[in-house]
Amino acid sequence: MDVNLPDGISLDYLEKIINISNNTSIVIMTAQDSMENAINSMKLGAYDYIPKPIDLNNDLLLLIERGIKNTLKNIEISQLKPT
Numbered sequence: 001m002d003v004n005l006p007d008g009i010s011l012d013y014l015e016k017i018i019n020i021s022n023n024t025s026i027v028i029m030t031a032q033d034s035m036e037n038a039i040n041s042m043k044l045g046a047y048d049y050i051p052k053p054i055d056l057n058n059d060l061l062l063l064i065e066r067g068i069k070n071t072l073k074n075i076e077i078s079q080l081k082p083t
Contacts, residue, residue, distance in 0.1 A: 003030035003037055011040055018045035023074045025067035029054065 001010045010028065017024060025047035030037060033051035042048045047060050047067055 001028055003028060003041075011044060013043045014041065014046060014059070023071050023078065025070045025074075027063055027067060046050060051082055 001014070003010050006009075006012075014026060014028070017026060021046075026045070028037075028041040028046045028049045029052055031052040037081060038049040047070055050059065050063070
């Protein structure tokens with residue numbers, strides 16, 4: 001998810017998405033890199049925060065792979081919790 005979306009700031013949506021599906025691994029990507037945005041993104045539940053440009057062949061594929069593993073781990077943990 002990019003920090004600056006055409007219809008608003010993605011950080012406004014990040015918490016809403018996490019509340020709907022807390023097993024989702026969301027990566028924030030931005031050309032407007034700042035420590036404040038990175039910290040806020042992670043506090044709101046982002047899985048990772050990376051500045052643009054990114055290397056599509058290496059960085060993005062690795063992030064996707066790690067995100068999938070993280071999501072599967074979170075699902076497994078949530079299934080172990082008593083309801």
